[in-house]
Amino acid sequence: MTIDARPHKFTLDTSTTALLVIDLQNDFLHPEGFCCAMHGVETSTVERVRSIIPRIVGVIDWARRSGVKVVYTRESHAPDFSDVTPSKKVRYENAGYPIGAPGKFGGFLIRGDSSSALIDELAPIDGEWQYDKPGQGAFYATTLEADLRAAGIDTLLFTGVTTECCVLATFRQAADLGFFTLLLEDCCAAFEPREHEAALDVLLGENGAIGWVATSDALVRSAMPRALDGHDVPVP
DSSP: OEEOOBSSOEEOOGGGEEEEEEOOBHHHHSTTSIIIIITTOOHHHHHHHHTHHHHHHHHHHHHHHHTOEEEEEEEOBOTTOTTOOHHHHHHHHHHTOOTTOEETTEETTBTTSGGGSBOTTOOOOTTOEEEEESSSSTTTTSSHHHHHHHTTOOEEEEEEEOIIIIIHHHHHHHHHTTOEEEEEEEEEEOSSHHHHHHHHHHHTGGGTTSOEEEOHHHHHHHTSOBOTTSOBOOOO
C-alpha cells in the first residue's frame, strides 16, 4: 500500500510492518498522573495531549485487522535506580521531574508501580509485545531490534508521547538502524505545541533525508479497497 505522506509518498507491506505505541503510560497521560497533575499541567493542555488516545486506539484496531504487529513501550526504571545513568538523573532533576518522585500512582517512572503502567484505554492482547525501556529511545538497552529482525519487520509506524522526546529519539534510532520509518503526526503529542511542530520540522528536514510523516487518516484510507468506479469501499 502507498500512503500520501510528507515530503514523499510512503510504501509499506503490512506483513513486514510494526506499529509502535510509545510511552502511553499513567505517568504521562493519566489526568492524575505525574506529568499532568503532579507537574501542574493546565487542564486544557492535558485534554489536548489526551486527544490523541482515540486515534491511536483506532490505529491499533486497524493494525490488528491488517496483520501489523503492535508494540508498546514504557519509559521506566528499576526500583533501585540501577539502570538510571548519572546524566539522565541530573537532566530529569534539572527539568523538574526527578526519577522516583512520588505521585498518585507511585514513583515517577518506577517499573512495577502503576505510574509506569499503560493507560486504561490500552489493553494489549496476546502476542503483542511490551518493552520497559530505561532510555528515551526504545532501542537502547532492550531487545526490540533483535526481536523485530527475527520477525522480519523492516517498517515502523510511530505513535505516542512526547513527540520531541521519546518518539523522536526512537524514530532517529530506527532510521539509523535501517528501518523504514513513518510518524503518524495526529497520533503523537507534546505538552508544548511548538515542540510537537518543531519535531515534525526536524523529521521533514532536508526534503526527506530523515524520514516520513503522515496522518492516521491517510494510513487507513490507503488500506481501503477500491471499487470499480474508483471510490473507496469502507473496510468492515
